[in-house]
Amino acid sequence: MHSTINPAILYWGTPVAIVSSENEDGTFNLAPTTSVFWLGHRCVLGLAAESKTPQNMLRTGQCVVNLPDDTQTPAVNGLAKTTGTETLSAGKLSRGYSYVHDKWACSGLTPQASQVIRPPRVRECPVQMECELTTAHEMWKDLPGMAGVILMFELRVVRVHVLDDIRMEGYKNRVDPDKWRPLIMSFQEFYGLDGGKKGPSRLGEIGEELYRKLADVDDEQPVEKAVSDVVPESSQNI
Numbered sequence: 001m002h003s004t005i006n007p008a009i010l011y012w013g014t015p016v017a018i019v020s021s022e023n024e025d026g027t028f029n030l031a032p033t034t035s036v037f038w039l040g041h042r043c044v045l046g047l048a049a050e051s052k053t054p055q056n057m058l059r060t061g062q063c064v065v066n067l068p069d070d071t072q073t074p075a076v077n078g079l080a081k082t083t084g085t086e087t088l089s090a091g092k093l094s095r096g097y098s099y100v101h102d103k104w105a106c107s108g109l110t111p112q113a114s115q116v117i118r119p120p121r122v123r124e125c126p127v128q129m130e131c132e133l134t135t136a137h138e139m140w141k142d143l144p145g146m147a148g149v150i151l152m153f154e155l156r157v158v159r160v161h162v163l164d165d166i167r168m169e170g171y172k173n174r175v176d177p178d179k180w181r182p183l184i185m186s187f188q189e190f191y192g193l194d195g196g197k198k199g200p201s202r203l204g205e206i207g208e209e210l211y212r213k214l215a216d217v218d219d220e221q222p223v224e225k226a227v228s229d230v231v232p233e234s235s236q237n238i
């Protein structure tokens with residue numbers, strides 16, 4: 001049997017990425033994100049426009065998308081609930097965020113020079129992708145007053161670096177999926193592909209309902225009403 005529910009978030013499970021970007025003063029920011037996927041050698045990222053990282057990306061057109069493995073929860077937790085923007089929005093304040101200028105120090109991660117772009121890679125991450133921005137798209141244009149609150153970035157991956165430990169034996173250009181263990185975020189908690197939980201999540205301290213105002217406006221409608229409006233009673237909860 002299926003039940004019709006109205007979750008505040010729809011984070012079903014995607015890899016965690018740590019994005020490095022350049023600040024106005026020439027220092028470099030770090031931010032974790034999990035709204036990420038790849039098509040060909042393009043990377044698509046979804047980021048709240050108020051964050052420092054998208055602002056840096058729009059200004060410089062560059063970033064590195066670094067992928068931690070499933071042992072690196074502590075570094076991601078060090079970055080969780082921090083922002084490189086000095087003035088925090090009411091939303092971020094209510095979710096317990098604070099301003100941190102040096103995200104490298106608070107995460108214990110170290111910069112490694114990139115080959116093509118200015119922002120450095122994260123040395124500890126087994127996968128590092130140097131990227132150039134091709135287009136930015138405003139999401140939620142159909143919702144009154146919400147246009148551009150979230151931005152979707154299409155990035156061109158211009159260079160890929162991987163730890164030799166995850167390369168496929170006998171091949172110059174292949175990653176061995178038996179060896180690559182991405183860190184997955186599902187509903188604000190950390191998992192590995194082996195199904196096990198990978199430690200506590202600082203992000204998970206944020207109550208899911210605090211995200212509901214970011215849900216689609218239709219979601220404000222009570223589930224019971226929304227369902228009975230459109231589906232005959234006999235076919236509900238199939």
Ligand SMILES: Cc1cc2nc3c(=O)[nH]c(=O)nc-3n(C[C@H](O)[C@H](O)[C@H](O)COP(=O)(O)O)c2cc1C
Nearest residue numbers: 031032033034035047048051052053080082083084
């Ligand atoms: C594991 C994890 C995943 C996250 N995923 C996203 C995401 O997909 N999109 C987003 O906008 N923010 C996401 N965040 C929140 C950002 O990291 C947060 O907004 C942060 O302040 C951005 O840093 P910045 O302002 O210095 O760029 C995530 C945070 C964590 C810890």
